[in-house]
Amino acid sequence: MGSHPVNLLLRFLLEIVAILAIGIWFWRLHDDWVGYLLAFGVPILVMVVWGVFAVPNDPSRSGKAPVPTNGFIRLCIELGIFGFAVWALYDMAWYNTALIFGAVTLFHYALSYDRITWLLKP
Known part of the structure; x- marks a missing residue:
């Protein structure tokens, strides 16, 4: 089920939302050019880590x-x-969004139980 196209689409959408949430959170940390640098730099770093490892x-x-x-x-x-x-969504006081995103992420991982057991196999 973890490799089902619908579940893969869900994971892709979750990745996009996570990257956006992280970028917005870093952008809101500063009111100057540092905020813009972090808003673009950290999400790019997250995407590299996600794609490379x-x-x-x-x-x-x-x-x-x-x-x-x-x-x-x-x-x-x-x-x-x-x-x-x-956490970033929650810290920005977007409580409902954080709750929904967390719940959908847990739902995705519940559907991906076969992938999780494969990942954790010794």
Whole structure:
């Protein structure tokens, strides 16, 4: 189920929302050029980390791993990014948005139980 096209679309949309939430949160930290730098720089860094650190032959991705990573580390990266996005939304007082985003993320990972067990296999 983790590699089902609808679930992959959901994960892609969650990634986009997470990147936007992180960018907006960093933008709101400063009222000057630093805010703009952080608003663009940190999301780009997050996208690079998301795209580069991968588990070889992950069926939910292309199978390629620019920087081969074990499944536990990959899962921690994903949960860290999504968790930070939920916290950023909450910190901006977007409580309902944080709750909905967190719930949809948990729903996605519940649907992806087969991928999670594959990632955590020794």
